[in-house]
Amino acid sequence: MTTEPQPASAAPHPLPSYLDPQHLGPWGIFLEQVERVTPYLGKLAYWAETLKRPKRILIVDVPIHLDDGTVAHFEGYRVQHNTSRGPAKGGVRYHQDVTLSEVMALSAWMTVKNAAVNLPYGGGKGGIRIDPRNYSQGEIERLTRRYTTEIGLIIGPEKDIPAPDVNTNPNIMAWMMDTYSMNTGKTSTGVVTGKPVSLGGSLGRSDATGRGVFVTGAQAMQKLGIPLEGARVAVQGFGNVGNAAARIFHDHGAKIVAIQDVSGTVYSDAGIDPYRALEHLKATGSILGLDGSEQLERDQFWDVTCEVLIPAALENQLTETNAGRIRARVIVEGANGPTTPAADDILREQGVTVVPDVLANAGGVTVSYFEWVQDFSSFFWTEDEINARLERIMREAFDSLWDVAERHKVTLRTAAYIVACTRVLEARALRGLYP
Ligand SMILES: NC(=O)C1=CN([C@@H]2O[C@H](COP(=O)(O)OP(=O)(O)OC[C@H]3O[C@@H](n4cnc5c(N)ncnc54)[C@H](O)[C@@H]3O)[C@@H](O)[C@H]2O)C=CC1
Numbered sequence: 001m002t003t004e005p006q007p008a009s010a011a012p013h014p015l016p017s018y019l020d021p022q023h024l025g026p027w028g029i030f031l032e033q034v035e036r037v038t039p040y041l042g043k044l045a046y047w048a049e050t051l052k053r054p055k056r057i058l059i060v061d062v063p064i065h066l067d068d069g070t071v072a073h074f075e076g077y078r079v080q081h082n083t084s085r086g087p088a089k090g091g092v093r094y095h096q097d098v099t100l101s102e103v104m105a106l107s108a109w110m111t112v113k114n115a116a117v118n119l120p121y122g123g124g125k126g127g128i129r130i131d132p133r134n135y136s137q138g139e140i141e142r143l144t145r146r147y148t149t150e151i152g153l154i155i156g157p158e159k160d161i162p163a164p165d166v167n168t169n170p171n172i173m174a175w176m177m178d179t180y181s182m183n184t185g186k187t188s189t190g191v192v193t194g195k196p197v198s199l200g201g202s203l204g205r206s207d208a209t210g211r212g213v214f215v216t217g218a219q220a221m222q223k224l225g226i227p228l229e230g231a232r233v234a235v236q237g238f239g240n241v242g243n244a245a246a247r248i249f250h251d252h253g254a255k256i257v258a259i260q261d262v263s264g265t266v267y268s269d270a271g272i273d274p275y276r277a278l279e280h281l282k283a284t285g286s287i288l289g290l291d292g293s294e295q296l297e298r299d300q301f302w303d304v305t306c307e308v309l310i311p312a313a314l315e316n317q318l319t320e321t322n323a324g325r326i327r328a329r330v331i332v333e334g335a336n337g338p339t340t341p342a343a344d345d346i347l348r349e350q351g352v353t354v355v356p357d358v359l360a361n362a363g364g365v366t367v368s369y370f371e372w373v374q375d376f377s378s379f380f381w382t383e384d385e386i387n388a389r390l391e392r393i394m395r396e397a398f399d400s401l402w403d404v405a406e407r408h409k410v411t412l413r414t415a416a417y418i419v420a421c422t423r424v425l426e427a428r429a430l431r432g433l434y435p
C-alpha cells in the first residue's frame with residue numbers, strides 16, 4: 001500500500017446523482033469553484049474530492065398544526081458539509097425557494113468561509129422551504145420547534161451550531177435553544193448563536209455581518225485609492241446584512257444612492273439616509289415611497305453608477321446576463337453566492353474588484369464564534385471589545401488574501417479558496433481515513 005499522496009484525488013466511484021455537477025443549482029456553482037482552486041492545492045489536491053461530497057445530509061419532514069386546525073408539512077434540511085477543522089457551523093434559512101442543492105452549497109460556503117478567516121469550525125447550513133410571510137408567529141414558533149427536534153439528532157454545541165440567516169432572527173434562535181434544551185434536559189445556550197443578548201447572545205452580533213462588509217469593503221477601497229467620503233454605494237437586500245452595511249457605510253461618510261429589497265428599488269442621487277429608510281420600512285412594510293427618493297424598475301438597479309455595490313439578498317444575482325452592465329468599481333458580497341463563476345470572469349475583465357462572500361460576510365460567523373466562546377465560559381465581553389476583535393480578524397484576513405491574490409495573480413475569491421481549502425484539506429489529510 002502506498003503512503004505517498006498521489007497528485008490527483010483517488011475518486012474511483014461516480015458521484016451520487018444529487019452531487020452531480022449536471023444537477024445544477026447553487027451546488028453546481030460550488031463544484032465549479034472547487035475546480036477553479038484545485039490546480040493551486042499542490043499535493044492536497046489528492047483530498048479535493050472531500051469538498052465535493054457533504055459529510056452529512058439530513059432531510060426532515062416538519063409537520064405542524066396551522067392556526068385553522070389543519071396540518072401542514074414542510075421540507076427541512078440540515079447539511080454538514082465538512083467537520084475536518086471543528087464542529088459544523090452555519091445559519092438556518094426560511095424561504096419559499098430553499099432546495100437541497102441550495103443548502104448544500106450554503107453549507108459548503110460556510111466550510112470555506114470559516115477556514116478563510118481561520119475560525120475553528122467546519123461548515124453547515126439548514127433551511128425550510130416555506131414563505132414565512134404567509135404564516136402567523138405561532139405557526140412559525142411551532143415550525144421552528146418541530147424542525148429543531150427533527151435535526152436535534154445531529155446538532156449540539158460541540159457538533160453543529162445553527163444561527164440566523166434569511167428570514168430567521170434572534171427570536172427564532174431563542175426557540176431553537178429552548179427546544180434543544182428541553183429535549184436534552186439541560187440549558188444549552190451554546191447550541192445556537194445569534195440569540196437575544198438576554199439569553200446568552202453576544203453584543204454586536206446583529207450588526208456583525210454588515211460591519212464585516214464595511215471593514216473589508218473599506219479596505220478594498222483603500223487599496224484601490226477610492227475615497228470613502230462621498231463614495232456612492234448601492235445595496236441589494238435591506239435585512240440584517242444590507243441595512244447594517246448601509247448604516248455603517250453612511251456613518252463613515254459614504255452616500256447610499258440605491259436600495260433594493262423584495263418590494264422594489266429606490267434611488268436618490270443626493271443619497272438616502274438608511275436610518276430613515278429603516279424607520280420607513282418598519283412603519284410601512286416597504287422601502288418604496290421613501291421621501292426624497294424615486295422608484296426604479298427592479299432591473300435598473302444593476303445600471304446604477306456607484307463606487308461600491310453590495311449584493312446582500314440571495315444567491316445568483318450577478319450572472320453573465322447582467323455582469324457587463326455593472327458600473328461599480330468594487331462589489332462587496334454581503335450575500336452568499338450572489339455572483340456566478342461566469343459573472344466573476346466578466347467582472348474581472350472589466351476591472352471590477354469583487355470582495356467575495358466567504359470573506360466579506362464572515363463578520364457574522366466571527367461574532368457567532370465569540371458568542372459560542374462566551375457561552376462556554378459564561379463570561380461576556382463588552383461591545384467595544386467584540387467590535388475591536390472582529391475588525392482585527394477581518395482586516396488580517398483581508399490583507400493576507402490580498403497578498404495571496406497578488407502573488408498568484410488570481411481574484412480575491414480564488415485566493416480565499418486557496419487559503420481556505422488548503423486549511424481544510426491539511427486537516428483532512430492529518431486526520432486520515434478510518435479504518
Ligand atoms: N444574517 C447573517 O448574519 C448572515 C447572512 N448572510 C447572507 O446575507 C444575505 C441576506 O441575509 P439576511 O440579511 O440575514 O436576511 P434577511 O432575511 O434579514 O434580509 C433579506 C433581505 O433580502 C431582500 N430580498 C429578498 N429577496 C429579494 C430579491 N429577490 N431581490 C432583492 N431583495 C430581496 C429582503 O427584502 C430583505 O431585505 C443572505 O445571502 C445570507 O445568506 C451571510 C452571512 C451572515
Ligand SMILES: O=C(O)CCC(=O)C(=O)O
Nearest residue numbers: 090091163165364365368
Ligand atoms: O453566524 C453563523 O454561525 C453563520 C451565519 C451564516 O449563516 C453565514 O455566514 O452565512
